[in-house]
Amino acid sequence: MKAWRFYAFGDMRLDDIELAACPPDHVLVEPLVVQPSATEAQLAFGIPTLAYDHVKSKLETDAPLQLFGHEFCARIVEVGSAVTGYAPGDRVAARAKLPCGDCPMCHSQRSDDCRRGPIIGFQLPGCFAERALLPAIALVKVDDRISDSEAATLQSLSDSIAGVETAQIRPGDSVAVFGQGSMGIESMQAARACGAGQLITVDVRPEACEISLALGADQAINASEDDPVEAIRDLTGGEGADVVFECAGGSVKLGLAGDRALKQAMHAVRSGGKLVGISWFGGPLELDVDLMRERSLRYLFPDISSQAHLEYTVRLVASGRISMKPTIRHVLEGIDKVPEAFEITAHKAQYQAINPAQVVIAT
Ligand SMILES: [Zn+2]
Incomplete structure (x- = not known):
């Protein structure tokens, strides 16, 4: 063969x-x-x-x-x-x-x-x-x-379902997703399927913002035009989102956000809220841990996706609750x-x- x-x-x-x-x-x-x-x-x-x-x-x-x-x-x-x-x-x-x-x-x-x-x-x-x-x-x-x-x-999407489970989103939680690449769009749709209330997405590409809105985001912020931290705070009564997914980080040479989106995400999540790290950075980062401590942030990383996540993913796509086609x-x-x-x-x-x-x- x-x-x-x-x-x-x-x-x-x-x-x-x-x-x-x-x-x-x-x-x-x-x-x-x-x-x-x-x-x-x-x-x-x-x-x-x-x-x-x-x-x-x-x-x-x-x-x-x-x-x-x-x-x-x-x-x-x-x-x-x-x-x-x-x-x-x-x-x-x-x-x-x-x-x-x-x-x-x-x-x-x-x-x-x-x-x-x-x-x-x-x-x-x-x-x-x-x-x-x-x-x-x-x-x-x-x-x-x-x-x-x-x-x-489906495999990639089941990883995003695992991320949403790790975040333990409660019905009605406001959720912001930085980055509308495949993992970002998956996380946004998975969050909606699992009970998220207001859904705000962030990307620097107009076409990614459009797809995000078409697939269920309430607001899509173009970070090349607007400050996403200010915009998310404005949209959440000044508090920040209950849960923020960071899916934009990685090599700047490849068109990814470096650590900029992560730093913004730390300011876009409400005090006591959850920040879910999806991106891979390819090396160590410098983080303001005191800020996270002072704001009681929970910085979480997704569990490995299990057989149960994969079976649930099949149901979500088969029933049309999540669509990957436009991506x-x-x-x-x-x-x-x-x-x-x-x-x-x-x-x-x-x-x-x-x-x-x-x-x-x-x-
Ligand atoms: Zn074992």
Whole structure:
């Protein structure tokens, strides 16, 4: 089968490789649509972000490596002898981070907090290939009402659902979301589905503000025209929002906000409110902890998305309560287009992309 392999950062090649036999607890799938996550796209070019050191040392010792490809929709071709509940022909998506099954957390029914298990696309080969072998515990069935293209966004969206659960939004809470890239738009829609009251979004791109309003934001602030902190305070009676999601941070070179949006977010949340950190910054930051202490801010980071989050995500998209379609602007045809999808996704601002660029591998 054909599979993309990395020989070094920035050097990916479409190789012919042997397909292993299907283990008893795995399924063999044919990827239909796959997209690089923003993190994977940055790593592909050696841009420091989450897991950079891990990928760098693996490439130095083990290249060529099949890397990435955990955001996908695939069709099952074969099921392992111990797998129940799935059959050839089923469409599936998957969660990325899996429990190890054998640590104190897993043994005490807290496997959702296990950090020792494999991650699809890192320790396990992902779906930038004509076939993939996946552990059945990773999977969720895709509802017939969800297209292949939207299904490829389910994994990322389930991470945003986990973020909203971590924030413990109460019905009617005012919520502000800095950044209306894919995670920002997902977090905004997830917050609405989970009971948020007033929803305020912030971006510097007029088109992102428009999509945000079309998908349910009450107000979208263009931060290149207005001060978002002042605007959010004005819209919340001078207090600031109950919950603020920070989804804009990251490399300025890639069109992201550096740490500016995080600093603004700390002023846009009300005293005693919650700030949820979604962005990856690629290195340590300097933060005014005294300010956070003085304002009793809760700075939270999302839990790992679980099987329950993924199943709920399927329901939200199937029932139309969350729509990802308007954010999908680049759909490329054929496995040979994978490098182009990485290029667009790593430089979303330049290509006016919101969701990562997708590749249709099969139909
Ligand atoms: Zn474990």
